[in-house]
Amino acid sequence: MSELTYKPQYYPGSSIVAKNRRKYLDPNYQLRKLRSISDEDIVRLLGHRAPGEAYKTVHPPLEEMGEPDCPIRKLVEPTPGAKAGDRIRYIQFTDSVYFAPLAPIIRCWVYHTRWRGVDPGSLSGRCPLEARERDVELISRELLETELFDPARVGVRGATVHGHSLRLDENGLMFDMQRRYKYDPSKGEVVYVKDQSGKPLDKPVYVGKPLPEEELKKMTTQFRVDYISLRDDAEVMEFVQRLHWLRTLAGADPNLAKNV
C-alpha cells in the first residue's frame, strides 16, 4: 500500500456502537457541543484551586530552569502546563453501564488520540485523567461540554466512584454515594452541589439536561447483551478473535503468524 493511500481507521465493526467508537477516536471528528460551562465552574468542579488563584508549581518554568542537552526535548513541544511547571492534577469520570457515551477504556483511547501529554488509566468503574493542571482544565472543558458527557449517566468523581453498575434513580441519574449532584426539576438540569472529591461547593454548578435514553443509545460506545451485544457485530468478533490468535501464534514462534 502506498503511503498516500493510508488513512487511519481507528476501529473495526459495522454496529452503531463500533461506529461511535470510530467516530470519537477520530480527532478530525468535531465533537458536538451540547452545553456551556464557565471557566470558573470548571475550576470549582475540579476542586484543585480556587477560581482566579495562581497555578501552584512543582518545578520552575522550563525556560527559567533550563533543560538537559537532549535532542528529543528540542523536537517535542511541551504543553502549556509543562512549560509553566504546573503540578500534575486530575479529573476522573465514572460512566454508567446504562448507555453512557463512553466507557473507561474507550475514554483512554479517545484521550490519547485527541490530546497531548495526557496520562489516563482505565479501571472497571472509573477513569482518571492526569496531566498538568492547566492542561487538565482545558481538556475538562471539552469533556464536560460535548457529547462525551451526559449529566445523568456520567459522573465527575475524584473519589468514592462506586455506582457505574447500579440501577439508576427515579430521575435516571447514576447512583452517587457522596450525592455530589442532584436533579433540579425546576430547570430540568443536573446540578453539582459538591466538587469532584465531595467537598461542598459554595455555589452550585449546572451541567445541563440529561439526554433521553433513546438518544444515548445512538451515542453510546458500550456493547450490552440487552442492546447490541459484542457478538452481534461479526466484524468486531472476528477482529478480537484474530488478535487473540495472532498474539498466541506469534508468541510461540513469530514465523507462525506470517501472512496470517
Added chain:
Amino acid sequence: MPKFPDKVDLYDDRGALIDTKVPIEALSPLYNSAIKRIVSIVKRAVAVDLKGVERALATGAVGGRGCIIKGRELKLNVVANAAAIADKIEKLIRVKPGDDTQVKILRNGENLLVMAPSARLEAGVEYTTALTAVASALCCALIETFNISMWDYDMVHAAVWGRYPQSVDTMGANVSMLLAVPQQNEGMGYALRNIPAAHIATITRKNAMNAAALSAILEQTAMYEMGDAIGPFERYQLLGLAYQGLNANNLVYDLVRENGKSGTLGDVVASTVKRAASDGVIKPLKKLPSGYVLYASDDIPLWNAYAAAGLLAGTMVTCGAARAMQHITSVLVYYNDLIERETGLPGVDFGRAEGTGIEMSFFSHSIYGGGNPCVFHGNHIVTRHSKGFVIPCVSAAVALDAGTVYYAPERISGVVGEVLGEIPELRQPLRYVNEAASKIKGEV
C-alpha cells in the same frame, strides 16, 4: 556471511547518519565491541563514596537506615586523603603492570570510579568480583592510611560494606556497582536487567535517546543470557534492539520529529503504521464489510521492531509533551491498544508490552503502592514480562521528566549514576555502539 538478510542505516541521537547498510549482526552483543565493552564496564566499574565513608565513620551511622553506633565514631579526613587512598586501592587490586585497572578521583575526592582488572573477573564465575575486591581494598587502604586500631576494623568494614553479610545485599554500603547481587535476580540471565531506570537516566545525563539505547542494549544483551535470543527469536530480538534501541533507519527520530510539535500518541500510532505500510512491512490482508482493512505481515519480527520503535517514539512524544515520567504506563497500554485496533496485527511483543504497562500502572499510580517509574527495571516483579521492549521506554520517560516526582532520578540513583556517567560508552551508547557496528560491518 551474515546469518540474517537485514541491513540497516545507523544514525546518532540527533538524526545524523553514521553508516549505511550495516548487517544487524553487527549490533549483536556477540559481535559488537562497544556492547562487549559496555558489559565489561558494567561488571568492572565500582563507585566509591569516600564522602559517605567519612560521614559514616564520623557519626557511627553504618549499615543502613536506623543504625547508629554511638561511641564508635572515627574522625578521619577521608576525602582530603583521596589521592593516597586511590593509589593504595589501585596497587591492591591491580593484577599485573599495564593491565586494565583504573582508579579515577572525582569531585575533589568525594568519589572514586574504580575499574577492576579483567583478570580478576576471568578468575571467577560471579560478576560481584569487582565490588568485593574494591570493598576489601578500600578497607585495607583506610586502615593503612589512617593507621586504624584493630579494634576499629569492624567500623571500617561496616562503613564500606554496609550491613553485609547480615543483609543479602550491601545495605547502606559506600561502594556500589550498577548490578544488584545475584540473589536479587528473578531468574537466570536477569543480571543486566536489574538496573533501575533512575540509574540509566542519570548515567546518560537525561538524554532520552541515549537512555533508551543504554536500556535496550542491557535488556537485549540479557535476552542472550536468558535464552530468549535463540532460534526464531534471535532475529526478533536483534531487530528490536536495532530499531527501537539504536534508532536504525532513523525510525524513532523521524517519528518523534513528525509528531513532536503537535502530535498525540494516536498520531504516532498512525505515523508508525503509515511507515510500516510504505516500507512494505505490512500489507492489506482483506477489507471487512465496514471498510476496515485488516493488515498482515510476511515478516512479523520486523513488524514488531517497527511497532517497538513507535512505542518509544510515542513515549517521547507523550512524556516529552508533559515533561513528566508518570505517563509511561498509559503509553505502554494504550499505544498497543491503538496500534492493534489500527491494523489487526499484534502489538509490541505480542501483548507482553501492554500487559507490563497494565501492571506497572497499578504499581506506579495507585493505592497499591510501589513507586515512580525511576525504580522500575527489567528484573522488577511487575515489569519483567516484556522481552526487552518496555524498559527502554521507561528509561526515556524518566529522562524526559522536568521534576514532577518527589523521588527524582538523582535522588534514587545517587553516587553510582553520577560516577558511572563519567564513562563515555555508558553516557553515549548510541554513538559508540553504532560506530563499532560500522567498523565490523564487512566482517560479520
